[in-house]
Structures are given as C-alpha cells and as structure tokens.
Amino acid sequence: MSDKTGVITKIQRELFYVSVGNEVYPSKAKGNFRNKKITPVVGDKVDINVENGLGFILKIHPRSVLLHRPEVSNIDKCFVLSSIKSPNINLMLLDKYLLMIEKNSIDCVIVFNKSDLVSEDEKKIYADIYRNVGYKVIFNSNESSITNEELLNEFRNHINCVIGPSGAGKSSTLKKLFPSEYFISGKISDKTQRGKQTTRHIEIKMVDHNTYVLDTPGFSSFDLSFLNDKSEIKNNFVEFRKNSLRCKFNNCEHINEPKCEIKRLVEIGEISQSRYDNYLKIVEEYKKIRRY
Numbered sequence: 098m099s100d101k102t103g104v105i106t107k108i109q110r111e112l113f114y115v116s117v118g119n120e121v122y123p124s125k126a127k128g129n130f131r132n133k134k135i136t137p138v139v140g141d142k143v144d145i146n147v148e149n150g151l152g153f154i155l156k157i158h159p160r161s162v163l164l165h166r167p168e169v170s171n172i173d174k175c176f177v178l179s180s181i182k183s184p185n186i187n188l189m190l191l192d193k194y195l196l197m198i199e200k201n202s203i204d205c206v207i208v209f210n211k212s213d214l215v216s217e218d219e220k221k222i223y224a225d226i227y228r229n230v231g232y233k234v235i236f237n238s239n240e241s242s243i244t245n246e247e248l249l250n251e252f253r254n255h256i257n258c259v260i261g262p263s264g265a266g267k268s269s270t271l272k273k274l275f276p277s278e279y280f281i282s283g284k285i286s287d288k289t290q291r292g293k294q295t296t297r298h299i300e301i302k303m304v305d306h307n308t309y310v311l312d313t314p315g316f317s318s319f320d321l322s323f324l325n326d327k328s329e330i331k332n333n334f335v336e337f338r339k340n341s342l343r344c345k346f347n348n349c350e351h352i353n354e355p356k357c358e359i360k361r362l363v364e365i366g367e368i369s370q371s372r373y374d375n376y377l378k379i380v381e382e383y384k385k386i387r388r389y
C-alpha cells in the first residue's frame with residue numbers, strides 16, 4: 098500500500114487511469130467525491146493510494162482550468178479545428194468554442210483543416226475574420242505528404258486539447274502529426290485488463306515529458322451552461338472587450354445603446370458582421386436558459 102501523485106490521463110468504464118511517471122494505475126473514485134458532487138476529470142492531478150495495482154483517488158488538486166465540453170482540466174492550450182468544407186464550417190459553434198476558451202484564459206490556435214478542398218479566396222475570408230480579432234490561424238491538409246511544422250511547433254511544451262466539430266479531421270490530423278511511435282505510452286498495470294476497448298473515451302497522450310495531447314470526440318452543438326453571468330459573453334469576445342472603453346456607457350451591452358463603439362466598428366467593417374451576429378444570438382440563447 099502506498100500513496101502516489103499523478104495525472105488522470107483516461108477515463109473508461111468508470112475507471113480513472115492515473116499516470117505516475119511511466120506507470121499507469123487504473124483507479125476508483127472514493128465515495129467522498131460523489132457526496133461532494135465533485136467528479137474527477139481527465140487532466141486532474143490526484144493523490145492515489147495503490148493497493149495490489151489498483152488505485153483509490155484520495156484527493157483532487159486544485160484545478161487551474163476546467164473546460165465544459167469536453168470536460169477536462171488543467172490544459173493550457175486549445176486548438177479549435179474545423180473544416181471549411183465537408184462538413185461546412187459552423188461559425189456559431191466556432192465562436193462558442195472561442196468564448197469558452199477565452200473565459201478560461203487558455204492559449205488558442207484556430208486550425209482550418211481540409212485546406213485542399215477550398216480556394217485561396219475562400220480561405221482568406223475565414224482567416225481574415227479571426228486574424229483581425231488577433232487569433233492565430235493555421236491551415237492544414239492531411240492530404241499532403243508534408244508534415245505541417247508550423248502546426249507541430251504550436252503543440253510543443255504544452256498540455257494541448259484539440260476540439261472541433263465531428264468529422265472536421267481532429268483524429269486524422271493528430272495521427273499525422275504524431276505517428277504512434279512518437280507517443281510514449283504508459284504501461285498499464287491492470288492485471289485484469291478487460292478485452293478490446295471500443296467505447297469512445299477521452300484520453301490525454303504524452304508526446305514527450307513536456308508535451309501532452311488530448312483528442313476528444315467531436316460534437317456539433319453545445320450549451321452555454323459554462324457561463325456564470327451574461328457579462329461574460331461581451332467580456333470574452335476579445336475584440337469587443339478591447340474596444341468597449343470607447344462606448345458611451347461603461348456597461349454597454351453593444352445591442353441597443355446609442356454611441357456604441359462596437360456597433361460603429363461593425364458598420365465600418367472593422368469588426369466582423371458574423372462575429373457580431375453570433376454575439377447577439379449567444380446573448381439571446383443565454384437569456385433563454387436563465388429564464389428556466
């Protein structure tokens with residue numbers, strides 16, 4: 098029997114896989130977490146007590162970040178990966194992802210994948226929207242045989258999470274950037290390893306001791322329950338936050354107020370119409386969930 102500290106790298110079939118150095122301990126959550134309504138998530142740093150190869154989680158260390166969808170903690174960089182075609186880009190979903198990422202103050206890179214399917218003109222339309230806000234935008238294609246070094250370098254020395262809609266190419270991109278031999282895989286110390294695993298699950302993979310990557314199942318919509326207050330919406334649209342000091346009212350919502358700098362910038366094309374329209378829709382959606 099011994100106590101160890103490690104990181105939850107995978108959750109599957111009610112077992113939490115805790116990596117301690119190069120060892121992985123399948124672990125169970127003690128009842129006290131359930132009573133406190135705290136559920137351990139992938140990314141959590143935990144203390145475990147190991148008995149005959151099976152761990153019991155005793156304590157979850159304080160989290161620096163807790164994402165809502167996917168539910169993961171302590172990551173420090175997020176790649177939002179979306180295709181422009183096949184499936185068609187969903188800017189509303191992209192803006193919601195960015196809102197969630199900004200709220201958590203995580204580094205962010207936007208990846209437009211399947212760049213082989215779109216023209217240069219079309220690429221520019223989407224790149225401009227987000228580069229003007231200040232986001233880093235990288236195009237990628239897995240059809241090309243060349244490794245995307247620019248993208249690869251963005252992953253180094255971070256705990257990374259790749260999110261994006263279903264079918265955008267998250268798994269294909271990671272497989273190409275990090276062929277399996279580059280992953281140092283922990284040895285599973287579960288002597289009763291159950292058969293082939295087919296369930297979809299969230300898993301952090303180690304590329305090297307400073308670089309981790311988390312590939313998550315895609316989803317095509319998500320709710321706004323991660324927000325605590327309506328003002329978090331305007332404060333986490335980066336270009337609104339930056340310019341709102343020039344609005345006439347210091348609590349301007351940028352909707353109906355006169356002399357609103359944000360509306361002026363939309364009119365003259367300095368803030369993208371689609372970002373502004375999505376802001377309005379997100380505010381409406383948030384008001385609806387708060388009414389119930």
Ligand SMILES: Nc1nc2c(ncn2[C@@H]2O[C@H](COP(=O)(O)OP(=O)(O)OP(=O)(O)O)[C@@H](O)[C@H]2O)c(=O)[nH]1
Pocket residue numbers: 210211212213214237238239240261262263264265266267268269270313314315316
């Ligand atoms: N043309 C083209 N097709 C791609 C590219 N990347 C991935 N695909 C294809 O897109 C499809 C979806 O790719 P996945 O990697 O499974 O997508 P995913 O985002 O992981 O999807 P989920 O697991 O549903 O979240 C597959 O058929 C890939 O072969 C690309 O750069 N160009």
Ligand SMILES: [Zn+2]
Pocket residue numbers: 341344345349350351352354356357358359360
């Ligand atoms: Zn305003």
